[in-house]
Amino acid sequence: MTLPAHQAQHVTPPHALIDRLGQRLGPAGLLTQEADIAPFAIDWRRLFPGRPACVVRPASTAEVADVVRLCREAGAALVPQGGNTGLAGGAVPDGSGSQVVLSLARMAAIRGVDPVGLTLTAEAGCVLKVAQDAAEAAGRLLPVSFAAEGSALVGGVVATNAGGINVVRYGMTRGLVLGLEVVLADGSVVDGLRALRKDNAGYDWKQLFIGTEGTLGIVTAAVLRLVARPRHSATALLAVPDPAAALRLFTLAQEEIGDSIQAFELISGTSLGLVEKHAGLKSPVGQAGWTVLIEAASSLSGLREAMEGVLGTALEREDALDGVLAESGRQAADLWALREHVTECEAREGKSVKHDVSVPITAIPDFLDEAGRVLAAGAPGTRVNAFGHMGDGNIHYNVLIGPDHASEAINALVHGVVDRYGGSISAEHGIGQYRVAELARHRHPDEMALARRIKAALDPEGLLNPGKVLARG
Amino acid sequence: MTLPAHQAQHVTPPHALIDRLGQRLGPAGLLTQEADIAPFAIDWRRLFPGRPACVVRPASTAEVADVVRLCREAGAALVPQGGNTGLAGGAVPDGSGSQVVLSLARMAAIRGVDPVGLTLTAEAGCVLKVAQDAAEAAGRLLPVSFAAEGSALVGGVVATNAGGINVVRYGMTRGLVLGLEVVLADGSVVDGLRALRKDNAGYDWKQLFIGTEGTLGIVTAAVLRLVARPRHSATALLAVPDPAAALRLFTLAQEEIGDSIQAFELISGTSLGLVEKHAGLKSPVGQAGWTVLIEAASSLSGLREAMEGVLGTALEREDALDGVLAESGRQAADLWALREHVTECEAREGKSVKHDVSVPITAIPDFLDEAGRVLAAGAPGTRVNAFGHMGDGNIHYNVLIGPDHASEAINALVHGVVDRYGGSISAEHGIGQYRVAELARHRHPDEMALARRIKAALDPEGLLNPGKVLARG
Numbered sequence: 001m002t003l004p005a006h007q008a009q010h011v012t013p014p015h016a017l018i019d020r021l022g023q024r025l026g027p028a029g030l031l032t033q034e035a036d037i038a039p040f041a042i043d044w045r046r047l048f049p050g051r052p053a054c055v056v057r058p059a060s061t062a063e064v065a066d067v068v069r070l071c072r073e074a075g076a077a078l079v080p081q082g083g084n085t086g087l088a089g090g091a092v093p094d095g096s097g098s099q100v101v102l103s104l105a106r107m108a109a110i111r112g113v114d115p116v117g118l119t120l121t122a123e124a125g126c127v128l129k130v131a132q133d134a135a136e137a138a139g140r141l142l143p144v145s146f147a148a149e150g151s152a153l154v155g156g157v158v159a160t161n162a163g164g165i166n167v168v169r170y171g172m173t174r175g176l177v178l179g180l181e182v183v184l185a186d187g188s189v190v191d192g193l194r195a196l197r198k199d200n201a202g203y204d205w206k207q208l209f210i211g212t213e214g215t216l217g218i219v220t221a222a223v224l225r226l227v228a229r230p231r232h233s234a235t236a237l238l239a240v241p242d243p244a245a246a247l248r249l250f251t252l253a254q255e256e257i258g259d260s261i262q263a264f265e266l267i268s269g270t271s272l273g274l275v276e277k278h279a280g281l282k283s284p285v286g287q288a289g290w291t292v293l294i295e296a297a298s299s300l301s302g303l304r305e306a307m308e309g310v311l312g313t314a315l316e317r318e319d320a321l322d323g324v325l326a327e328s329g330r331q332a333a334d335l336w337a338l339r340e341h342v343t344e345c346e347a348r349e350g351k352s353v354k355h356d357v358s359v360p361i362t363a364i365p366d367f368l369d370e371a372g373r374v375l376a377a378g379a380p381g382t383r384v385n386a387f388g389h390m391g392d393g394n395i396h397y398n399v400l401i402g403p404d405h406a407s408e409a410i411n412a413l414v415h416g417v418v419d420r421y422g423g424s425i426s427a428e429h430g431i432g433q434y435r436v437a438e439l440a441r442h443r444h445p446d447e448m449a450l451a452r453r454i455k456a457a458l459d460p461e462g463l464l465n466p467g468k469v470l471a472r473g
Numbered sequence: 474m475t476l477p478a479h480q481a482q483h484v485t486p487p488h489a490l491i492d493r494l495g496q497r498l499g500p501a502g503l504l505t506q507e508a509d510i511a512p513f514a515i516d517w518r519r520l521f522p523g524r525p526a527c528v529v530r531p532a533s534t535a536e537v538a539d540v541v542r543l544c545r546e547a548g549a550a551l552v553p554q555g556g557n558t559g560l561a562g563g564a565v566p567d568g569s570g571s572q573v574v575l576s577l578a579r580m581a582a583i584r585g586v587d588p589v590g591l592t593l594t595a596e597a598g599c600v601l602k603v604a605q606d607a608a609e610a611a612g613r614l615l616p617v618s619f620a621a622e623g624s625a626l627v628g629g630v631v632a633t634n635a636g637g638i639n640v641v642r643y644g645m646t647r648g649l650v651l652g653l654e655v656v657l658a659d660g661s662v663v664d665g666l667r668a669l670r671k672d673n674a675g676y677d678w679k680q681l682f683i684g685t686e687g688t689l690g691i692v693t694a695a696v697l698r699l700v701a702r703p704r705h706s707a708t709a710l711l712a713v714p715d716p717a718a719a720l721r722l723f724t725l726a727q728e729e730i731g732d733s734i735q736a737f738e739l740i741s742g743t744s745l746g747l748v749e750k751h752a753g754l755k756s757p758v759g760q761a762g763w764t765v766l767i768e769a770a771s772s773l774s775g776l777r778e779a780m781e782g783v784l785g786t787a788l789e790r791e792d793a794l795d796g797v798l799a800e801s802g803r804q805a806a807d808l809w810a811l812r813e814h815v816t817e818c819e820a821r822e823g824k825s826v827k828h829d830v831s832v833p834i835t836a837i838p839d840f841l842d843e844a845g846r847v848l849a850a851g852a853p854g855t856r857v858n859a860f861g862h863m864g865d866g867n868i869h870y871n872v873l874i875g876p877d878h879a880s881e882a883i884n885a886l887v888h889g890v891v892d893r894y895g896g897s898i899s900a901e902h903g904i905g906q907y908r909v910a911e912l913a914r915h916r917h918p919d920e921m922a923l924a925r926r927i928k929a930a931l932d933p934e935g936l937l938n939p940g941k942v943l944a945r946g
Contacts, residue, residue: 117835207680228727254701302774362590457930
């Protein structure tokens with residue numbers, strides 16, 4: 001296989017490597033044409049453009065292993081890519097033209113669903129929604145869910161430790177991974193696809209590949225935990241006077257409904273204003289300072305009664321000014337639409353600087369207060385569009401800016417407040433290439449040194465997704 | 474500080490080290506007298522006797538760090554010890570007389586309880602029960618619970634990734650650890666005591682210290698996740714014809730009660746026979762082939778009704794032959810007593826070979842059947858005492874033996890069946906020194922190589938709990 005002349009000039013790795021990859025993978029497994037590789041070269045938000053040497057699309061774990069070995073022999077770096085739905089540029093190559101993008105999309109099989117043992121085994125290229133549907137067809141629930149679930153692939157979900165809407169109940173993806181199959185930097189395959197709920201036999205090495213964004217190895221398949229589908233759900237929207245009241249409401253809901261709560265979302269008045277302006281959707285509880293969306297689900301009767309109790313008590317205590325409880329699935333979807341349109345309406349409003357931060361749940365009111373004051377003083381003219389998963393301590397603290405505002409300065413202001421509350425500068429989106437320098441500034445040097453030691457042990461030549469999460473050695 | 478003459482002879486590390494440790498820690502921080510160190514030299518079951526050079530009892534993280542540095546300079550190995558309640562000999566020294574036991578017991582403070590943010594921060598030496606009580610005093614639940622909770626220390630609970638009775642609902646300890654403070658092999662302290670439910674900023678390095686039994690670093694403090702206390706509970710005991718019926722009952726309970734189930738225990742007829750014989754406790758549902766204990770808890774009304782529904786349906790389908798639902802906390806405790814007395818009554822019956830195995834939940838009936846046949850053929854005269862956490866796939870498959878039976882041969886028979894079902898030879902008890910050789914036989918060499926690579930990266934001199942989990946390099 002040879003390259004067209006117009007491409008050859010910006011391909012750094014030897015043609016010999018591309019020839020060998022083509023021989024091993026066949027025509028369906030190798031893309032070299034500009035038009036074919038373009039979708040893999042940039043993230044979906046088009047913020048992180050790169051230039052791959054080529055794109056490989058192996059169809060089996062053995063092919064992935066051979067790709068890793070061939071690239072290693074050639075000294076070429078590999079960038080694993082799933083559905084390319086990440087928000088931190090973790091799955092796209094740099095601009096050197098020398099990195100090989102490894103798409104897992106052709107490894108899309110669901111290897112098995114066990115509705116009795118409550119597990120699902122899928123290859124890395126399986127679309128999350130397809131896996132969710134397979135669980136549902138078996139009468140079970142795969143409880144990881146987020147906006148990009150129709151495009152995100154299981155391997156990427158694992159490699160980024162995806163969060164989403166149900167973390168308050170089911171935790172991050174890490175807690176749902178029972179087994180992994182991984183290809184290491186030397187091309188060896190480690191098969192830990194055990195469908196066990198409990199396994200304390202030796203080091204739980206799979207933890208190293210969850211949330212490390214393909215920098216330590218390539219996830220090729222996973223065993224995920226399923227749960228029983230709750231029969232009933234209850235969704236409520238409440239207008240609250242301020243975040244402190246929302247926090248009291250969180251405690252009340254925990255006490256009355258417990259871990260049947262599967263979402264506890266906080267939405268600012270600014271956010272709802274944007275949704276009304278750009279999507280024409282109006283909150284049924286009015287334009288409050290803040291709004292809380294609670295969803296709970298259980299197979300026990302008494303769920304709706306408990307949610308009504310929460311509403312009644314919150315209104316009585318004046319922690320809620322108004323509230324509605326959805327009477328149907330349709331109404332629940334309408335309430336969710338308010339929350340789900342925030343990001344899109346923010347984009348229609350103009351430019352913004354996004355922050356995906358977390359702080360201890362108890363600190364959320366003080367954090368919001370202090371961050372607001374810091375921005376008002378340090379970046380006058382900006383507007384805060386804050387919303388997010390309050391039940392996890394995760395606030396998407398986005399700042400609408402004008403042409404004169406510098407996003408890095410705003411990052412520094414917001415993340416400085418996050419530091420003061422012992423928070424995280426990336427609650428769920430990961431680091432990718434976007435926040436590499438910031439991570440190094442915000443985490444203690446001892447933590448960064450430990451991370452580098454792990455990287456050096458597992459990828460001594462630095463060929464797996466170099467420059468992501470950690471700066472190049 | 475000098476040693477009495479009768480001890481000096483079996484202390485290999487230089488007196489200079491012990492002198493320096495004494496200077497740094499003071500008299501309360503160093504034990505050298507035979508009588509003082511004896512309780513630290515052997516595990517509570519008295520199966521793994523060792524001989525420490527001395528016992529250090531640091532009172533702060535800084536003291537732990539200095540102990541690690543001093544020992545490293547002297548080339549002395551350290552054996553971290555919590556409550557010394559482990560079942561695999563992971564916390565006791567070898568017989569060389571050269572290892573320093575590092576007891577965390579003096580670092581016992583609870584640094585904080587946050588009932589709103591649902592976290593508790595405790596030092597490694599805090600007794601688990603004390604932490605549970607602190608959570609309860611704040612109206613919350615620390616959901617890790619097991620027989621030794623009155624002696625086990627938080628550091629050991631984390632370092633062994635303890636399981637216990639509520640894993641089916643709340644998972645292993647790993648899922649409850651939000652933050653850790655750790656002393657590394659070079660004496661540096663890494664502080665990751667963040668009280669965050671969600672944190673995807675960089676490598677989640679704390680995972681390396683959970684369940685690795687002190688071989689990669691020393692846990693000095695932890696932030697643990699709390700949950701709301703469920704208001705209602707329901708406990709039922711059912712006689713079932715066989716494990717296949719128990720499995721159908723598990724699915725029924727999942728569908729009707731969902732993740733409000735917090736224990737689903739399977740107890741063999743042999744187990745109940747031992748409890749009747751040695752403790753005089755009789756099952757209210759008769760001497761069935763197998764018995765299932767289900768406990769569920771929720772703040773929602775409808776829990777008892779759902780449990781009654783499960784009983785009714787199971788009886789109707791003949792998956793249960795008889796069943797009772799506890800009418801009071803006292804009755805629930807009586808039902809639990811049947812389960813809790815199994816281990817003690819097994820010991821009174823005579824010698825046994827214990828197995829702490831897990832298999833995919835769906836495979837439990839076939840596993841029990843096959844293991845029974847393999848033992849009948851390969852070790853005639855043995856009796857199987859099987860019981861355990863069926864909802865986690867975890868069976869304590871203990872084998873009562875006579876004087877002529879060899880425990881290693883019985884291990885090999887049982888673990889061979891475990892392998893055929895894709896199971897684990899240690900579901901919750903860990904590897905310690907007890908199963909080091911077996912682990913190496915049952916896990917794939919690629920997995921063992923990966924574990925060794927991690928060990929070499931974090932403890933290159935092999936001074937942290939050498940010979941535990943992994944054989945000495």
